[in-house]
Amino acid sequence: MKLKYGIGAVLASTLLVAGCTTDKGEIKAYNKNIQSAFDEEKSLTSVGKKLNKLEEKKQELVQNIDGKDEQKVKETSNKVVKNVDDRQQQFKKEQDAMAKSEKEFKKAEKHIGKIENKKKKKEVKQLNDAMKDKYKAHDKYAEVYENIMKKEKDMFNYTAKGQVDQNTINEKSKSVSKAYKEMNKAFKDYSKATNKVKTEKADVDSLA
Secondary structure, eight states: OHHHHHHHHHHHHHHHHHHHHHHHHHHHHHHHHHHHHHHHTTTHHHHHHHHHHHHHHHHHHHHTOOSSOHHHHHHHHHHHHHHHHHHHHHHHHHHHHHHHHHHHHHHHGGGGGGOOOHHHHHHHHHHHHHHHHHHHHHHHHHHHHHHHHHHHHHHHHHHTTSSOOHHHHHHHHHHHHHHHHHHHHHHHHHHHHHHHHHHHHHHHHTTO
């Protein structure tokens, strides 16, 4: 009986060790996929800097429009439209990077179900949910920012024609301002979601 008990204890401990080893391997594999997702986002820094410069340039151009010199209004308006085109091109790069990142992230999800330790699985699941929230927040931010650029292009294509109606301009300007308020909220939500990912990632790193 004692021999059987001893063998049973050894087998049980072997299973526990095997489970622990499996968990460690799955968490490591999950982290590897998540890191690949992060790597796809590295270009966002340089893209963000270019977008900021273009936004600053747009502000300079808009401030130079006083409405007194119609020809200057037309020329400056065309420059703003070109600026919007440039921002749309840059922002497309950001969206492409995020799409690639999400694709890599989805490869990681298959490892969660294979983690046996409930506490560790919970930690990984929290990171996984945070990642999903981040992509969702970026989608919303992208939707709002694209809407802003569309409205800006519409407004300055209109002023580039000359002989504009002030009421029409007021309506278009009001529409742009409203869109910017929506973007500010969307960007704050995205930033908050990104910070949440960093916190949860640190917790998962401590498990590996």
